[in-house]
Amino acid sequence: MKPVRWKSLAAGLTVAVAALSLSACSNSSDDANEITVYNAQHESLTKEWADAFTEQTGIKVTLRQGGDTALGNQLVAEGAASPADVFLTENSPAMALVENAGLFADLDKQTLDQVPAQYRPSTGKWTGIAARSTVFVYNKNKVPADQLPASLLDLAQPQWKGRWGAGVSGADFQAIVAGLLALKGEDVTRAWLKGMKENAAAFPNNVATMKAVNSASPDGGVIYHYYWYRDQANTKESSADTALHYFKNQDPGAFVSISGGGVLKSSKKQETAQKFLAFITGKAGQEVLRDGTSMEYPVASDVAANPALPPLADLKAPAVDPSELDAKKVTALMTEAGLL
């Protein structure tokens, strides 16, 4: 038998392990030319932002990908020890969660000045970076236009039993529930969720919901607008047989969710982190929303939306202070309703 070269094997092992730990350490280095972003926004969108930012400034951006609420709660649990410098979400409730825990630093005035007041909380602890509208996507062959629900609340009625679905476990849908809670109060929300448990099918996310509606099972679903526009701009594979119904009339179903961005107080790279948010809300960052593939609404620096989208102002969204959206209460109510 050939003698095994333990020494060389051990040496090789050491190198492998060392290389691995080195590559891991670089994530949490104190290098000022690098920031860590807890990213609950779509990875592709944030990557576009990050790449453009890196190109402009030479600052490297490391993303930790996760859901809104998971990352928000994670930041709260991590507290001052968090490795995160910036937090980006798809919706507001998780931002409110972190804000209420007192973990956000004040944002630079330059950033705040770039964003109109209705798209950010009055506290100035974080800002809106994009917006998305709630819509009812329905299968054109299954739901005639005159039978569409007039209000989101109608979907809890018996005539919608087994006929709609939503991405229940996702932060997107939970933000819509948070909007409902802020607008109509706890009792209405609890009753609506109870009706939903009876009526709706649970999907893992918006895309899955839309695709199912397109294949006519179920008839309709509550999603955000841009998934539909993206698919329409693309192959229409998941939306060809569907149309969008906007609730308008300040209905809870016309809720516009603000995607948020904030700088963690615990970050040791305040200046770089602030610079990143100023970039996202600046002209170049917002133009990514207009010209890119995300189809979300820009909210800052007077950048117009993608021409394929109906103007944000026409959607007659209800007025909700994004800081009031309560993720914790929503999770508790949904757990109580047996949805989680």
Place this chain on the structure above:
Amino acid sequence: MVALRTVVAAPRIGRPGPLVTIVALLLVAATFVPLGYIVSTVFSTGLDQTAELVFRPRVGELLRNTVGLVVCTVPICVVLGVGLAWVVERTDVPGKSWWGPVFAAPLAVPAFVNSYAWVSAFPTMHGLWAGVVIATMSYFPLVYLPAAATLRRPDPAVEESARALGSGPVAVFARIVLPQLRLAILGGGLLIALHLLAEYGAFVMVRFDTFTTAIFEQYQSSFAGAAGSMLAGVLVLCCLALLAAEATLRGRAHYARIGGGAPRAATRIQLGIGAIPVLAGLVAVTAAALGVPLWTIGRWLRIGGAAVWDFTEIGMSLAQTVGLALTAALLTTLCAFPVAWIAVRSTSAFARIIEGANYITSSLPGIVIALAMVTVTIRWAPPLYQTVSMVIAAYVLLFLPRALVGVRAGLAQVPVGLEEASRALGKSGPATFFLVTLRLTAPAAAAAAALVFVAVATELTATLLLAPNGTRTLAMRFWALSGELDYAAAAPYALIMIVAAVPVTYLLFTHSRKAAGI
């Protein structure tokens, strides 16, 4: 303490020394962290709120789903696995030499990749039956392999005597063959049931809620909140119930051939014209278990074209996955040595505790271990939180049992006399270990390490919860892309995961033959 004294007081060659004992003790202690975490959450949550979170309709719903899944899938897998094994090993079905590897091959396809394949072939698939179909196609080899190994082994004389005494083929199968397959069926069935409890991705994709998917949803909504921990507690109880059930059913009966000489090979049953439907059945199973995933991946690769092969992205994922899997495989195999050593060379109570503890961790789903580690490190060991070491530690806990099986078998075959000779010739303890023991155990240890390597490379839930910032393993990338229904972009990752698992699956296959003495 008693155990420790016994071990230290008997410094005979080949017996575990204090170092081995300490390492094993640490491992056992780590084993109990997840369980301890669940118990402590029950206390810190307060009994009232615990009751409120546990005794609610949703938990009943999850329990029904989970039990339904196990009750439907395990018997189907047993019938399928035993049936296939019997046809391949005991009849003259055409192509009998290559059906064996074919029915082991589905083990190379991770269950969530299988789910992705089925859902993209049949987009409306969802619910219990979707879960049962996918789970069956992913897990039936876990019964097939031991059943085939058992069927190859026994002396045909017993069956022949039974037939000579007037029993028909059905009676022979029920009275003679089936009892001998009992251990294979129970062991394989238990393994499948535990996999069913732990699986996440496969069931999310077909919208079937189990405890594991619900825990993950709770984690996403509240990050290690009380509701998720309570669900984890119920899941652990389910696992323990399965272990207890299997131990009870297994009983104490042993089936061994007595008498001298070598057993003859069994005479194969002539199928005659019946070979056609049997062959059709084998082809159908192959098409469902291997055809669907390979065809779907091939189709998406064709649709995606060259655009989906983003080599920087794929290369980075591959490098990270290999790095993590290699480190975890080496470390886990290393950790398996002291435990196996004690299990093989000592009969103390401590050895039995170690075995038992290991058995329990092996039944804990990755999500429970990960949830515990997130919570424990964030509260009591913040510097370890979100580090590579923590993910690796989770992998070691999760996959130690797999390494242990191999290492223990290897160690048991090392003649203690050789070690004694080495010591008598003046070599030190460690030198003896490296020069004699390790060298003789190396093949078994390598197989064990390979098994862990593949398990880590395709692990999803624990990695999602624990991975350090910037980690994007193959499984994570596949999961993210298929979650956005970008099936074409996910296909290369699925392919790479399958290809990586093929050699180890082959190894498992040949190993199961060796175990049967062929």
